[in-house]
Amino acid sequence: MTPKTDPPVMLLLHHGSVTETDVIGEITGKLKMIQVATGSSSFTLSQRLVFPYLYRTIGSLLDVITIEVDFVKRFGWTRVALLAEDKGSYKEMSKEVETLLRQSGIEIITSIFYRVEQLGQVMEKLKELDARVILHHASGQGSPLCHVFCQAYKYGLFGKKYVWLTLMQNVKDYRNLASSMHQKGKLSCNAEQVVQAAEGQFIIFRADAKHASEVGYEPKRPFTVKDPAEILREMKEQAWYNDDTRRILYQLNYDAIWAAALALNKSLPRLPPRIITNFKYTDLGTVTDALVPEMNRTNFFGASGPVSFSPHGSRMSWLSMEQIRNGTATLFGIYDQKSRNMTLSEKISLLWYIHGGVIPQSGYRTVRTLLVVADELKIAFTVLAVISIVITVVFLLVTIVKWKTQLIQNSWPLMNSVIALGCIFLAVNVILQGSATQLSSTSHIPCNAFVWLFVTGFTLSFGTMLLKMWGVYRLFRYQQDWGLQVELRMLSGVAVLLVIDILMLIIWQLTDPLVVKDRLLPESRDGAKMVRYQTLYRQCHSGSAMGWAIAFIVYKGLLLLVSVCLVWPTWVMSMKRDAGDSSQVGLAMVIIALATVVGVPVGVLVQEEPNVNFGVIAGFTLFAIIATVLLLLIPKLIALKRGEMEPSLWSPLRPYIEELFDDVGDKKPSRAIENGDANTSDNNQGDGSAAQI
Template identity: 25%
Template sequence: EKTQLYIGGIFPMTGGGWSGGQACLPAALMALQDVNYREDILPGYHLNMIHNDSECNPGIGTNVMYRLIYHPPPKLMLLTGCSSVSTHIAEAAYMWNLMVLAYGSSSPALSDRKRFRTFFRTHPSAVLHNQARIRMFQYYQWSKISIIQETQEVFTSTIEDLEKRAKEANITIATRQSFLSDPTNAVRSLKRQDARIIVGVFYEDMALKVFCQVYKEKMYGNRHVWFIIGWYPDNWYQKVEENDVNCTVDQMREALQGHFTTEMTMRSLDDTPSFSGLNVSQFDEELLIKLNNSDPNDTPGYPEAPLAYDAVWALALALNQTITRLTEKGVNVGLDKFTYDNSTIFREFYRAMDSTSFQGVSGPVQFLSTGDRLTLTQIEQMWDGRYYKIGYYDNKNNNWTLNHSIVRWNGPHPPYDRTLVVEDLRLVSMELYVGMCSSALVAMLAAFGCLVFNVLNRNVRYITMSQPGLNNIAVLGCITCLSCIFLFGLDNSSLSEDQFTAICQARTWVLVVGFTLAVGSMFSKIWRVHRLTTRAREEDKVQFSDVVEAWKLYALLGLFLAVDVIIMTVWQLTNPMTRYALQITCHSQSSISMLGVAAVPNVTYCGSKCIAAGQYLFLYTCHGSGLLRTVARAWHWKANPYPAPSACTYLYTWVLCLITAPVTILISSQQDATFAFTSLAILFCTVITLGLIFIPKVQ
């Protein structure tokens, strides 16, 4: 007759959290049967388990622990599941020289050896999820993520580890939301924060509520990627009615389309026989018989069942090694003599457990110094309501394999981790540019015709008296100004920085020189007539040639050009003009495309590194004062008997055109309006000027 040994089992069979005991308890009982069947394991002993339901509730679980401890016989070890329960039990168990072995507890907090001195687990720590997640973030170049979690210690410690690893990987945590029982506000907050890459950690019942709200907030599709826990049953999203979730199965499937899950491999990847003699396929067949051939997806804890099976084998092998250790040390005490104050058996049992290593149905079983177990992380993606394995992450060797042909996206490419702001360079519309350039070309041809007319008829007395040379210069100035229209509306999207800078400087020079030639020539003529009228008051007869020689008129025009050249040269040398971009408006949610791209309208313009207010002011002062003085002279002619030359009306036109410059600054953000206004101003001034000068001469 064999000596009876006892262990305690705390299984979450019911409750609102994880009720994985429904599959894990049959797996553990199956392992007990296999252990007791083996003559080479615990010879002379029969291993039994007294178990009860914790409902995945820390208070109830702790109560179960006390009943197991204080009701004989003594228990050599406690098996636990559900992190919240394991946390309370493992923290207190060492006071009774008890070890705790968890088959379903992933909380990273349980890795703290100072706090949980006698804790081991066959279920890997949830931090292994984070290593795989970080690797995926880096692979797809996501540097900004968001987090939503249920307020449980297992999830809080998991997220704290994720935040630490994300910081080391230069990944920003945009927002972290938590909830206790209702995720509505947390999901809405994620939406307000424009969360795109989202990690969610919560129990199965809360996952249903979260993704129902995700569906309502439209936080899925080609702009979002969700990462959640992978230890839910494959059909977990279909349990909407029994969990009182206000969404249909189809709506849940739509919201979950394309999401990723990470989970530790809980079954060996091949059919290599385990130490018990069973391979994975044989284990699953026997477990289904224990479960009365029910659908594994309808049985909570089915994915973790191999971990419970291997947990029993791990403690059995450790107890078997403890017998050997006690014998080698000459301690003639059987395992059945264990009591809660017997530190001799406990110490050897702990060392044996710490060194346990074997091949289980869940893969290689070996414990680290923290009591954790390393294993592969399995990555899956849901598509059309079905999970597909897309890769594995080797936590031990820090490498991974990913089947890219299986990974699918709701859009043409992986979503961006934030709103991608793309500059939309606004150019002058081609229709407007062609129209204005055509008008300018016609005006230039007309100006050239006027020039030819003036040259051919230069000996005609009426034309000779109006200074044809200055008229020719005025025509050239108009042609020069008209040529600026071609430069103002030029497509600069394909121009380099140097090319654009050259055009900026060229059009400024051309416009200033053209303006000076046109206005300066007319100023010279009016100044000459002004001198004539002034002399005529003093003398009865005066000849034009006696008042102002012709070379003085050209010298005055040259002076104007010299002043412009000096100003422009100093400007170009000290504060050269170059390309600058003006962002017209900030993007809004309505302007963001379905792929998460916001086009921000930009307008390029010529500007200086420093504000060129001084240059502008000086330039406008020179030209403006000259115009005003000339206009004053022309206005003065109304009181004289001499007929006012057409240059007077011409100058009024150029004064009107000069004041259009400040207007273009005010509308600089509207490229079409700016170009049209500038072009029309130049066309108006030049065409009216040519008409006023030459139409009377033609007549």
């Protein structure tokens, strides 16, 4: 590695290109020798497995991309385009920042790798996609950026609607650079066109202590080797100092020497005296083991600012934030990589002087509105639902308190209690449905609760009424004896229907449960204000919801069809013979059937209108509940007040019904059934006891 006459090397200081640093870094890695480099910020040199002992006082391109994420978030942009020169490091930078931006919820419009001759097509695509904020990664020598601004000028991607941010550009005077390139025939635009396109755009480069002082960033300093201003004065006195070269490049070399010297000095107590006085290459492993912890703990304030190393050995320091004004890069802020703190020397409004002093938008600003059920509507139906529950509870209390009276026994109290329970389930479902549009997007339990309450409530109420009417129909048609056993048999049929419901719901719950999902309605745009209006409505959804809905509709539809065929003849029979509350149950079934046939299709058609959807479904549901309970309750209250055994709201209509449907029903004497005992009496005089159901 060195001539035989040179002394052995404990540690290597190196300034060179990425290729040189790469080759030497692999060699020092195999030799187990510390290498401190200053000239390459290549992405690949951050691979610690390949370059385990490489440290750089210049930051890696891998580390500087965090400024792009913080810059975008600082100004509230939500969509950006990525543009990168088609070369290894810049492509990797673009890929890495894309990942970080997506993790931060930033939309990536497009990510393009380009060659200079393709820039015309690139600009066409950016304009087509309406890209407003463009993050650019390219060589720091400035020529690619001049080509980009030249094409941006030709395609109109500059001015108050556009923001360009380019990383690691070490050129200060873009007017001179563009003029030189144009004169040599390397640039199709003249200097003024490039300067016009670049006006107000942003670039990032390395910063030093002087930069930080200029913007007022003065953090607490660790150990300081020397005042940075004094170091700079001493450098400028040297013959090799060139004002055309960014001073940071000199400062990085100065800090590399100090980083190595400090690490060597602090590791001396852990090195055997023999190695210090007579070092040999066979001792390199011991020296490196002592140096590595000290290099990792490096923390001092040097010529270029604070010096410390990231876990992959690159410099964590400051970045200068510059804006191109009249062709010249002008400092306006400092970014601290370690703390990710951004300090600006000017008011934010001054940065956007070409944008009218207002932060430009990254595209259409989205204003989202979530459609919810109006509070007035929700309160109104909640009150109605509570009233229906109170009425139902009154009905249950009357049934329980007067359980042993003939009036209640003739109306099948067990089945009426089940009907009341189903009505309560449906009313509770209405109350909960009012808040469905305001559910949390992560709360899925209420969605499934709605379905369970509605399905079981419908079966307990309507299913029980259907089987009750079926029992009445069989009594009249077949003159069967009537008692508690028959009522329990009918309730077992309700239990079968309920089991079918529960099995279907469990399978649905286990295979594809309902979840809260936001649906987006067609959006509208205001071009003048650059606002995109989006309207969302929140609903319970699952992939198989439509299939299960069809299954339940078919299943419940069959029950409705049976009820239509059964209710009419049974209702007429019960009207003629004054059979308990069967006529009221029949009328309630007709109301429920009509409410279902009308309400369900209308509710499906207006799903995108929460107020209408809730109003229709809740309105029909509560109407059916209240009508059912009142039809069952009022006749009993009237009868109890009058002291009648079996009152009927339809008594005044009986002569007309008998005349109109004289051929309907059985002319034989009916059976009087009480407490399970069959007693036959002649009903021809009209004063006997009719069958009480």
